[in-house]
Amino acid sequence: MRLTFREQGLKSIFKMERRRRVDGLKEVIAGGKVLASGNMLWAYKTWGDKSLVMEPEIKVKKWFGELFNRYPFTEDAVAYFRTLNMEAGDLSRNLGGGYWYADKKLVQIHGAQDEAAIHELSHAFWEPRRNKSAKDLMAAVVGLSKDTDPCYHVPSYLAKLYINGDPNQQDPNSPTGYWRGMLVEGNDTEMYAGLSSGIMGDIKKLPPYVKLFYQELFNEKLS
Ligand SMILES: [Zn+2]
Numbered sequence: 001m002r003l004t005f006r007e008q009g010l011k012s013i014f015k016m017e018r019r020r021r022v023d024g025l026k027e028v029i030a031g032g033k034v035l036a037s038g039n040m041l042w043a044y045k046t047w048g049d050k051s052l053v054m055e056p057e058i059k060v061k062k063w064f065g066e067l068f069n070r071y072p073f074t075e076d077a078v079a080y081f082r083t084l085n086m087e088a089g090d091l092s093r094n095l096g097g098g099y100w101y102a103d104k105k106l107v108q109i110h111g112a113q114d115e116a117a118i119h120e121l122s123h124a125f126w127e128p129r130r131n132k133s134a135k136d137l138m139a140a141v142v143g144l145s146k147d148t149d150p151c152y153h154v155p156s157y158l159a160k161l162y163i164n165g166d167p168n169q170q171d172p173n174s175p176t177g178y179w180r181g182m183l184v185e186g187n188d189t190e191m192y193a194g195l196s197s198g199i200m201g202d203i204k205k206l207p208p209y210v211k212l213f214y215q216e217l218f219n220e221k222l223s
Contacts, residue, residue, distance in 0.1 A: 021051065031092075032056065039101060039108060040087055047097050047110055055088045063091050071201040072219040077125055081107075084124055084163075100124050100193075115197045122196035125217050126189055133213065134188035140210045141191050142183065152207050158172055158198045162191050 003011065020076025036044065040054045055063075056057035064086055068078045085106040088130035089095070100123035107120045144152065165174075165181030174180050182191050192213065199205040201218045211220075 023052075032059075033090075036089075037087060039099075039104070039106060040089060042155070043097075043099055043108055043110070044089065047095075049089065049110070051089065054069045055091050059085075059091065060086050063088060063112065064117070067114060071118065071223050073121075073163065073201070074216060074219055077121075077217050080125065081121060100127070102127050118201055119193045119197035122193040122217065123189055128193040130188060134186075136185070137188050137192060137213050138183060140213065141195070144207065144210050147207060149207065152205065154197055154211065155199055155206055158195060159191075162187075162194065 031033045031053065036052055036054045040138045041052070044051055064081065068081070073081075083105075085104060086109040087106065089110045090119045091112045093111040094113050096113040096116045097110035098116040098120040100106070100120050101108065105124075107117075107124050109116050109120060141159045142163055144156050145163040147156045147159075149156075162182040165176075165179045165184075167176075167178045169179040170177065182188075182194075195206070195210070196214065196217070203211050203214045203218045205222050206214065
């Protein structure tokens with residue numbers, strides 16, 4: 001029986017797809033991983049990662065448990081984090097990238113980069129506080145963007161980008177042709193998480209009028 005060109009094409013696609021699945025299952029056995037969730041497959045696509053597997057829950061919880069000890073999270077914050085769902089792609093690699101799915105109470109990270117984990121946990125922490133405090137936070141970040149105290153130059157630099165945007169970052173959807181920043185977008189949650197990972201949880205680096213938004217998330221390190 002001769003196959004038409006189209007049928008041949010379909011057959012080779014099926015073959016490739018089958019191989020992808022079989023390879024995926026081999027990976028599960030080899031790496032102690034589990035099949036990736038729908039959310040993880042979606043995230044992999046955004047990261048250009050072709051993996052079909054992710055870390056098992058027990059390993060993810062253990063990794064986050066160690067992260068909670070490496071950074072000065074408050075006890076209350078850790079207790080809240082332990083109520084959330086957590087997923088990680090590959091903890092053997094120091095990959096950045098992650099997502100917070102508010103509707104699923106899910107913190108998801110691509111790999112073992114602390115900065116990404118702190119960032120996504122901060123989104124999660126800010127979620128129940130947004131309604132009440134979004135406007136106040138954005139006003140404080142406007143203040144920080146104008147703060148010239150050299151003690152706060154790291155967060156102040158970030159705040160300037162968040163508030164004023166970045167003429168070097170092209171954005172075809174923006175009326176100015178460049179990224180206009182987070183204030184025009186009303187993006188309090190990205191400001192909150194961005195500053196948090198920008199200082200890697202060291203709230204000494206924040207002026208008092210910004211620090212107050214982070215004091216339930218991080219203890220101030222004394223050293
Ligand atoms: Zn973010």
